[in-house]
Amino acid sequence: MDKHDQEIWRAIEGYKSGFQPNTEAAWQKMRTRMAADEAAAPVRSLHRFWLRAAAAIVLGIGAFWAWEASTASEMAYATGPGESLSVELPDGTQAWLNQNSSLAFKSEEGARRALFSGEAFFQVAKDKERPFLIVSKGTETRVLGTAFNLRAYPEEPTVEVEVAEGKVRLSEPENGKAVELTPFEKGTYNANEGVLGKKQAPNLNGLAWRTGKLSFRQTPLSTVLTDLERFYGVDILLTDAALSHCTLTSTFEGEALEEVFLVLSTIFEFKLDSSAGQYVLKGGRCNGKELTQ
Numbered sequence: 032m033d034k035h036d037q038e039i040w041r042a043i044e045g046y047k048s049g050f051q052p053n054t055e056a057a058w059q060k061m062r063t064r065m066a067a068d069e070a071a072a073p074v075r076s077l078h079r080f081w082l083r084a085a086a087a088i089v090l091g092i093g094a095f096w097a098w099e100a101s102t103a104s105e106m107a108y109a110t111g112p113g114e115s116l117s118v119e120l121p122d123g124t125q126a127w128l129n130q131n132s133s134l135a136f137k138s139e140e141g142a143r144r145a146l147f148s149g150e151a152f153f154q155v156a157k158d159k160e161r162p163f164l165i166v167s168k169g170t171e172t173r174v175l176g177t178a179f180n181l182r183a184y185p186e187e188p189t190v191e192v193e194v195a196e197g198k199v200r201l202s203e204p205e206n207g208k209a210v211e212l213t214p215f216e217k218g219t220y221n222a223n224e225g226v227l228g229k230k231q232a233p234n235l236n237g238l239a240w241r242t243g244k245l246s247f248r249q250t251p252l253s254t255v256l257t258d259l260e261r262f263y264g265v266d267i268l269l270t271d272a273a274l275s276h277c278t279l280t281s282t283f284e285g286e287a288l289e290e291v292f293l294v295l296s297t298i299f300e301f302k303l304d305s306s307a308g309q310y311v312l313k314g315g316r317c318n319g320k321e322l323t324q
Contacts, residue, residue, distance in 0.1 A: 107135040110149070123156035124163065129240050131184070150182040152241055155197075170220050173200040179212075180237045190220040193237035203227050236262075244284040252277045252299070256312075263288045266309040274299060277317035 108128060110116050116128040122138050132149025143158070147167045155163045157176030165172040167183035170190045177197025183190040192201050194212045201218035202209035208227045212218045217232035234246040236258045245262060247255055253275035256267045265288065269275060277299060283291055292303050292310070301315030 105137050107133070109133040120156075122158065122161075122163075125154040127152045127241055147181065147183060149184055150180070150240065152178070152180045152238060154178045168220075168222055169203060169205065171202050171204055173202065174198070180235075180241075182237065188221055188223045190222070191237060192218040193232050193235060194218075195235060195238065201227070201229075244282065246282045247279045249278045249280055251275060252279060252317075255279050255295075259288070259291065263291075268309060268311045270311060270313050271301075271315055274301070274312075274315045274317050 106118075106120060108116060108118055108126075110128050110130055110132050112130055114130050116132075118126050118128070118134075120126060120136050120138075120143075122143050124143075126134060128134060129150035132151055133147070134149075134151065135146040137144050138161075141161060143161050143163045145163070145165045147165050153163075153165075153174075155174050155176050155178070159175055163174045163176075165181065167181065168185070168190050170183070172179075172181060172192055174197065177199055178195040179197075179199050180193045180195070181191070190201075192199055192212060194214050194216055196214055199212045199218070200209055201212060201220065203220055203225070206225065210218050210227060210229045212229055215231060215233050215235065216229055217237065218227070218229045220227045234248060234250070236245050236247075239245050239258070239262050245258055247258075252269070256269060259265070260267050279295075279298070281294065283294075286294075295301070295312075296303055299312075299315045299317065301312045304311045304313060
């Protein structure tokens with residue numbers, strides 16, 4: 032990623048939940064920068080598009096905001112807290128944005144390019160001549176035609192790609208690292224540690240924010256609790272680390288969190304306490320065999 036791209040990406044990632052932008056000052060700054068770009072380069076550049084897209088996304092925080100540039104192939108979208116959005120991009124790709132997410136897209140000869148922050152599920156339209164490239168938090172996700180979930184929130188250390196259909200290439204261009212992902216695989220990149228890897232994702236629980244369904248099959252309790260934290264937006268503490276290796280086979284769809292805890296406490300016999308928004312699981316039992324609902 033070059034210097035210009037880094038500047039633009041910082042602009043897109045800079046928003047936070049509840050941020051109230053100074054729109055007039057922001058627009059003035061963007062006008063000044065765009066005027067300087069145009070004076071320095073008479074040919075309309077891709078960089079100038081990304082700069083405008085960044086401005087559109089940053090100024091749209093707090094509510095759904097869509098911006099259409101001078102051509103139908105350039106789009107930018109954003110969602111705020113508690114919002115989601117389904118869009119169809121000019122190339123026919125479907126994208127479902129989770130809350131606090133932003134997407135800037137440009138279709139050009141030879142490639143379809145996007146800048147992304149947040150979480151979204153993509154159903155990418157097939158086009159062998161023009162790969163679909165998504166830049167997010169120092170990574171590039173490259174696809175031709177497939178379905179996958181991408182999570183890359185600026186406040187989280189990892190980028191996650193979970194593949195439902197087709198093949199996806201997740202790379203960290205700066206160091207030349209890459210992993211190829213196929214259905215029911217999950218690729219991760221830890222920006223703090225510079226570690227890129229992949230693992231099996233047989234239940235595709237990364238899609239639960241869309242499907243409303245969490246499935247577990249011989250899943251370690253530590254993973255179960257992590258998925259519950261993300262899905263319900265809560266903090267869960269397991270006091271007995273020995274239970275983290277117990278496994279669960281169950282499916283939850285539409286249950287309230289209290290109902291889920293009732294099932295887990297029945298299976299693992301722990302006591303549930305809650306205070307200040309945190310759920311604490313105390314005690315419990317695990318005999319080393321799989322426990323099922």
